[in-house]
Amino acid sequence: MPYIVIDSERCKGCYFCVKYCPRNVIRESTMHNKTGYFPAEFIHEQEDRCTGCKTCAIMCPDTAIEVFK
Ligand code: SF4
Ligand code: SF4
Numbered sequence: 001m002p003y004i005v006i007d008s009e010r011c012k013g014c015y016f017c018v019k020y021c022p023r024n025v026i027r028e029s030t031m032h033n034k035t036g037y038f039p040a041e042f043i044h045e046q047e048d049r050c051t052g053c054k055t056c057a058i059m060c061p062d063t064a065i066e067v068f069k
Helices: 016-020 044-049 055-059
Strands: 003-006 026-028 040-042 065-068
Touching: 003 040, 016 026, 016 055, 055 065
Parallel strands: none
Antiparallel strands: 003 065, 026 040
């Protein structure tokens, strides 16, 4: 089953990944990181919806997302 890992400390909260994920399985976290950004987070309750398409990782300007298949 594909899944992603977001490095919350690298994330600057642009939410390109949230906007462009075709399966809507990424959201804004309610917890901020060390630099004060609210990072994106994978919605684990719906992780079976992830297709591993890598759109999120390609869109991320901070290379904070890894996709695993
Ligand atoms: S695209 Fe990258 S930097 Fe932007 S919110 Fe998503 S993980 Fe964070
Ligand atoms: S790999 Fe594709 S489906 Fe999975 S979280 Fe990223 S953009 Fe969404």
